[in-house]
Amino acid sequence: MKKIFLNIYFWFKATLGALQSQKSVTFENAIDQKQLLTQLKEDSKDISVSQEQIPLDYDGNDIRMSFRAKISKKIHDLYSNIILKKYERRVRQINNIQPGDKVRIKWMKDLAVMLPKDKVDKIVFNLYVKQPIPGMSIKMTFATDVGHTFIGLKLFGKSSNDIIKHVFGYYPSPDRQKLLSGTPFENKAESCFMDDAKHEYHVKISKEITLDQHIEILDLASKFEQTTYDLCNNNCTDFGIESAKLADIVIHKTSGDWVVGEGNNPADLGQALLYGLFYNKATKSKEGIIIDKKKVEKELDGNG
DSSP: OOHHHHHHHHHHHHHHHHOOOOTTTSSSHHHHHHHHHHHHHHHHOOOOHTTTTOOOOOTOOOOOOHHHHHHHHHHHHHHHHHHHHHHHHHHHHHTTTOOBOOOOOOHHHHHHHHGGGGEEEEEEEEEEOOOTTTTSOOOOTOOOOOOEEEEEEEEEEEEOOOEEEEEEEEEETTTOSTTBBBBTTBBBEOOOEEEOOOOOOHHHHHHHHEEHHHHHHHHHHHHHHHEEEETTTHHHHHHHHHHHHHHEEEOOEEEETTEEEEEOOHHHHHHHHHTOEETTTTBBSTTTTEOOOOHHHOOOOOTO
C-alpha cells in the first residue's frame, strides 16, 4: 500500500513539473529527490526496459508512453482492480442470500453503479403477482392469505454465464414487535425487503429496461425501505406498481376494498394484468411487454 501511495505521489509531482517545464521540477526536500532518483536508477537496471525497441509512428516519431502516462495507467489499473474486487464481492454476497432472507438494497445499488457498461447486453424488469385465489378478485382467503406482489431485475451480460438476478418484494419486517402488525387486523408495521426467488406467482409481465431505469427502481426501493409498511397505502403491490411505472409500464384498475380496508392489492392487480389493462408508456401500446399467464391458466384448469 505504501508503494501505491508513493507512485501516486510521484505522479502528481511529475504532472506538476510538466505543467511548468521539463527542467523545472522542484522538490520540497532532499528526501523526495532521493526517492525519485532511486526509483529512476532501479528502472534503468531493468534489462527489458533498456532493450525495449522504441515504437514509431508512420512519420518515424517516438510514440512511447511518457513517465506521467505510465503512472496514470498504473493508477487507472489499480482503481479498476479495486472496483472489480468490490463488484465481485457484492455478487458473492447477493448470491449467498437464501430465499426468504432479508435483502440489502445497497448491495444491489453498488452492483448497478459498478457494473461494467460494456459487458451489459440487456436488463429485464419482471413484475410478479400471486393472487389469494388465482383468476379472481377476492382480496383475502379464510387463511388470511392476501397474496403478494414482487419484482425481478435480471441483467444479462455479453457471455451466457454473466447473469445477475434480483427477485425481491416489500414486506412487514419479520422482526416486527407485534405479530399481527402489517395484516388486515393492524395495517402498519416496520418494513423490509426479502428475497422472493422461490416465491410462487400466478401471472407475470416482463419488459426490457435501461441501466438508468434499473438504478431508478433501486432508488425507489431504498425509499420504500425507509418507510413504514401499511397494508392499505404502502404495501408490496404499491411498490410493484411504482416500480413498473419507472419501467414505463402503466397499469389500470389495481385497487379495491376489503372488509377492513382498501387500496392496491395483488387480487386486483392480477386481474388487471390478466385482462390486459396495461400498456407501454413509450409506445402507447402493449408492444415491448410480455405477459405470462401459464401458471394461472394451469391453476384454473386444476393442473396447478
